[in-house]
Amino acid sequence: xxxxxxxxxxxxxxxxxxxxxxxxxxxxxxxxxxxxxxxxxxxxxxxxxxxxxxxxxxxxxxxxxxxxxxxxxxxxxxxxxxxxxxxxxxxxxxxxxxxxxxxxxxxxxxxxxxxxxxxxxxxxxxxxxxxxxxxxxxxxxxxxxxxxxxxxxxxxxxxxxxxxxxxxxxxxxxxxxxxxxxxxxxxxxxxxxxxxxxxxxxxxxxxxxxxxxxxxxxxxxxxxxxxxxxxxxxxxxxxxxxxxxxxxxxxxxxxxxxxxxxxxxxxxxxxxxxxxxxxxxxxxxxxxxxxxxxxxxxxxxxxxxxxxxxxxxxxxxxxxxxxxxxxxxxxxxxxxxxxxxxxxxxxxxxxxxxxxxxxxxxxxxxxxxxxxxxxxxxxxxxxxxxxxxxxxxxxxxxxxxxxxxxxxxxxxxxxxxxxxxxxxxxxxxxxxxxxxxxx
Ligand code: PMP
Numbered sequence: 001x002x003x004x005x006x007x008x009x010x011x012x013x014x015x016x017x018x019x020x021x022x023x024x025x026x027x028x029x030x031x032x033x034x035x036x037x038x039x040x041x042x043x044x045x046x047x048x049x050x051x052x053x054x055x056x057x058x059x060x061x062x063x064x065x066x067x068x069x070x071x072x073x074x075x076x077x078x079x080x081x082x083x084x085x086x087x088x089x090x091x092x093x094x095x096x097x098x099x100x101x102x103x104x105x106x107x108x109x110x111x112x113x114x115x116x117x118x119x120x121x122x123x124x125x126x127x128x129x130x131x132x133x134x135x136x137x138x139x140x141x142x143x144x145x146x147x148x149x150x151x152x153x154x155x156x157x158x159x160x161x162x163x164x165x166x167x168x169x170x171x172x173x174x175x176x177x178x179x180x181x182x183x184x185x186x187x188x189x190x191x192x193x194x195x196x197x198x199x200x201x202x203x204x205x206x207x208x209x210x211x212x213x214x215x216x217x218x219x220x221x222x223x224x225x226x227x228x229x230x231x232x233x234x235x236x237x238x239x240x241x242x243x244x245x246x247x248x249x250x251x252x253x254x255x256x257x258x259x260x261x262x263x264x265x266x267x268x269x270x271x272x273x274x275x276x277x278x279x280x281x282x283x284x285x286x287x288x289x290x291x292x293x294x295x296x297x298x299x300x301x302x303x304x305x306x307x308x309x310x311x312x313x314x315x316x317x318x319x320x321x322x323x324x325x326x327x328x329x330x331x332x333x334x335x336x337x338x339x340x341x342x343x344x345x346x347x348x349x350x351x352x353x354x355x356x357x358x359x360x361x362x363x364x365x366x367x368x369x370x371x372x373x374x375x376x377x378x379x380x381x382x383x384x385x386x387x388x389x390x391x392x393x394x395x396x397x398x399x400x401x402x403x404x405x406x407x408x409x410x411x412x413x414x415x416x417x418x419x420x421x422x423x424x425x426x427x428x429x430x431x432x433x434x435x436x437x438x439x
Contacts, residue, residue, distance in 0.1 A: 005031055005043045008043075009029065013026055028390070030042050030044070031043040034062075034063070035050070037063070037411075037413065038061055038062075038411050038414045040398050046396065047396070048396055049396060049398065051397055051398055051408035051422045053410060053411050054288050056262065056283050056409050057283040057286075058284075058288030059332060060335050060411065060413055061411045062288075064335070067287055067289055067332060067335070069331075071289070073327065074090060074323050074326075074328075075324060078323055080322050080324065081323065084316060087321070088323055091321040094326045094329050094330050095294075097330065097333050098281070098296060101266060102296055103269050103274065103276070103279070105298050106278075106296035106297065106298060107296075107297075107298065108297050108298070108299065108301070109294055109295075110125075110294065110295045110297070110315070112315075112317050113291055113322075114155075114293055115256040115283060116156050116160045118256065118280040118282055119154045119160040119218075119254060119280055120155075120157050120160060121295040122218070122278045122280050122297075123159045123163075124159070124313075125301060126146075126250045126252060126277075127144060127216075128310070128314065129215070129250065129301050130143035131308060132304050132307065132308020132309065133308070142212055143212070143214060143215045145179075145213045145214055145215060146163050146179070146181040146215060146216055147181065147182040147207070147210065147214050147249070148163045150166075150167075150184070151165050151186035151228055152164060152165055152220055152227055153169055153227050154220070158177075158178065159179060162178040162180070162181050163181050163218050168227050168403075169226075182206055182210055182214070184202050184203040185202050186224065186227070187232035187236040188232075189232065190230075190232065190233065190369075191231035191233060193233065195233050195235040199233070199239075207249065211247035211248065214247070216252050216278070217240060217249050217250070217251055217252065218253075221237055221258055221269050221272070222234065222237060222268040222271050223263060223268060223371065225257040225258075228403075228405065229374065229378070231369060234271040237272035237274060238274060241274040241275075241276075244277070250277040250278060250301070252276060252278040253269055253278070253280070255268060255269065255279055255280060256282040256283050256293070259281045259282075259285070260284040260285070260333075261342070261345050261372070262372050262374060263371055263374070264345050264371065264372035266341075267279075277298050278297045278298075280295050281294045281295075281296070284332070285329050285332070286325055286328045286329045287332030291325065292326070341412060347416070348372075348419065349370060349372055349373065352373075355419060355423040356370055356375040356408075356426070357369070359427060364380055364381065364436065365377055365379055366378045373410060374407065376405055376406075376407040377407065379406065379430075380404070381439055383401045383403070383405075385400075387435050388401055391428075391429050391432065392425055392429065396421065397421060397425040399426065408423075408426075410422065
């Protein structure tokens with residue numbers, strides 16, 4: 001590594017805050033020079049096979065000619081114009097696609113900047129809906145609380161934090177200032193297990209007890225990601241929809257991590273054949289190019305809010321409907337279909353079933369599971385992040401585990417040989433004591 005790189009890394013270490021990282025003793029960061037296809041090229045010379053899709057977001061690989069061209073073309077027209085009083089074709093085309101592709105009934109689209117913000121918007125929509133419906137006189141509106149399940153994760157902003165798992169959601173420190181939500185136990189019946197209706201008994205009891213206070217129920221469909229890569233039974237999600245209907249509670253589905261094919265369906269809701277009242281999308285929306293999120297809702301919600309006291313929905317980010325982000329999102333969605341995403345996902349899923357699930361037999365492993373393009377190895381001990389990360393880089397792969405989980409969620413364009421390299425690297429570190437903590 002030449003001096004320039006070490007200087008950059010030095011500055012980074014001393015001044016640049018990274019996600020969930022201490023500023024006084026930060027975990028090492030690796031300097032990236034460029035990325036192409038499924039490869040991340042480090043400034044130090046190594047080329048790594050990407051197993052993370054940059055936190056689930058990259059679908060078609062890095063530096064994709066079609067996505068690059070969409071950005072260039074849009075930038076020659078305009079990169080951004082305010083969305084208040086102005087609109088543009090890239091945003092309109094994108095919203096048309098989202099309405100067409102998402103489950104039936106989601107006809108209104110609110111664009112925003114990031115996944116967490118789209119969750120804030122969803123929660124605000126639900127609260128404003130009941131406020132508009134019941135609260136000509138504000139004191140009449142009792143539906144001001146959210147219900148969710150444990151092990152959930154919905155983002156890092158304040159309202160989103162209030163519906164993250166109080167323990168695994170990483171936000172316990174703020175507990176005193178967070179809105180109080182109700183938490184049901186996490187789903188326990190796994191995706192492929194025999195369904196048992198008793199799994200939703202505690203949830204049903206909370207609906208029964210608190211429905212008069214509940215504005216909405218929020219859940220990640222089928223996959224609880226940050227809460228442990230838990231794949232739960234579609235019947236659970238179906239039951240959630242029924243309970244929301246029975247008790248007149250809005251259903252918010254957070255598809256930020258699962259949307260656009262990740263679980264083997266275009267949207268994970270499809271496993272349960274349900275339509276939520278509100279849906280959040282993010283991450284893969286732009287194929288991992290730029291931050292953009294969307295909150296979709298029903299006609300009924302939009303009309304009720306619009307006819308309410310405020311006469312409008314009370315939200316409007318500066319970069320709402322950013323033209324570059326919308327243009328690249330349109331191109332990414334087109335690529336999904338041009339590339340036959342279902343075929344891509346099923347090739348990855350079958351390869352991971354054959355390669356990764358046998359790791360369940362390793363003495364250090366509690367469970368190894370696969371759904372769509374998601375492969376997770378749940379270990380008995382927590383990983384030593386700095387050591388395991390260094391070993392993965394030495395082994396030529398980019399995999400960033402957390403807690404007891406080593407997981408991969410590669411770009412859809414990955415080939416079998418590259419998947420073998422990812423899984424071999426996981427198998428190698430499982431044999432290395434230094435990569436794990438004794439907890
Ligand atoms: N919801 C889910 C299910 C997520 O996985 C994430 C991000 N990991 C978020 C919300 C927050 O999205 P963002 O990081 O873009 O704010």
